[in-house]
Amino acid sequence: MKIRVLGCYGGVTRDHRVTGFLINDHILLDPGTVADPLTLEEQNLIDVAIISHSHLDHCAGIAFLADNIFAQADRGVRIIAMPKTAEAIQKHLLNGTMWPDFTSIANEVSSIAAIETLSVNKAKPVEELVITPFPAEHTVPTVGFVIADEGGALLYSADTSDITAAVDASTGVENLRLAIVEASFPNRMRELARKTGHLVPEMCSPLVKALGNKVPIRLFHMKPRYVDEIRSDAASLDGDVALLSEGEVLQV
Ligand SMILES: [Zn+2]
Numbered sequence: 001m002k003i004r005v006l007g008c009y010g011g012v013t014r015d016h017r018v019t020g021f022l023i024n025d026h027i028l029l030d031p032g033t034v035a036d037p038l039t040l041e042e043q044n045l046i047d048v049a050i051i052s053h054s055h056l057d058h059c060a061g062i063a064f065l066a067d068n069i070f071a072q073a074d075r076g077v078r079i080i081a082m083p084k085t086a087e088a089i090q091k092h093l094l095n096g097t098m099w100p101d102f103t104s105i106a107n108e109v110s111s112i113a114a115i116e117t118l119s120v121n122k123a124k125p126v127e128e129l130v131i132t133p134f135p136a137e138h139t140v141p142t143v144g145f146v147i148a149d150e151g152g153a154l155l156y157s158a159d160t161s162d163i164t165a166a167v168d169a170s171t172g173v174e175n176l177r178l179a180i181v182e183a184s185f186p187n188r189m190r191e192l193a194r195k196t197g198h199l200v201p202e203m204c205s206p207l208v209k210a211l212g213n214k215v216p217i218r219l220f221h222m223k224p225r226y227v228d229e230i231r232s233d234a235a236s237l238d239g240d241v242a243l244l245s246e247g248e249v250l251q252v
C-alpha cells in the first residue's frame, strides 16, 4: 500500500495544508486537502474517498475534486463514511446551497459522488483494500480505520481525545505496519486538547506502549502554531514516533 501525504496539519497557512491522504494513487483517506497538490490527471484517477467525520478539514476537498472531474470523468467518486457523517456531508456540504449536489448530478456512467455507508467494527472491502472502522471520541461522530491489503495494514486514528479504541483496534491486526495518529496540541495544552476532542503527544503513550518499536507511529493534524513544540514532545515518547510531512510517501 502506498500512502501519499497531501496534507497533514490541523490548520491552513501558506506552508501548511489540512489532512489528506492518497492511497495507491486512487483512494482518498480524509480528503480535507485534495486538489491543491494534485494535477488534473492525478485527480482523474481518484475513484473513492473514505471519510472519518464531517469536519471540513477531513472532507472539504471532495467539493473541489468533484467540480474538477464532473465533466470529464468516465466514472463517479464513491464517498464512504459512517451514516451520520454521510448524512452531514449530504445535508451541509453537497446540498445544492453550499456547493452543487454532486450526488444527484449524473454523468454518462454514474453520479459523480455516490455515498455509501459503513458499520462500526465491520470490515468492508473497498477496491483492493479492506477497511474496518473503530470508534473515536470527538465533538461530532467520528471513526478511525484499520486499512489492510495483501501487503500489510495501516491503523489510522482520526481526530479523537481518547486513544483507547485505537489501541484495542490495533490488537490482533495481522501485519500492522504503520499507525497514523493525530496530535493537535503540545503536552502543556492537554486540557484544551481533551475539551476539543484532540490528543497531545503524551496522550498517545498507551499506543506507543502497545506497538513498542515494532510499528512506526506517525503523527499528523498538528496545529501550525505548535509544530515545533509537538515535535519536541513527540521525541520524548519511547518508540518510533515522528511527525508526518507533506509530500511524504509511505509504503505499508
Ligand atoms: Zn475534527
Ligand SMILES: [Zn+2]
Pocket (backbone or CB within 6 Å): 010, 055, 057, 058, 159, 221
Ligand atoms: Zn480535524
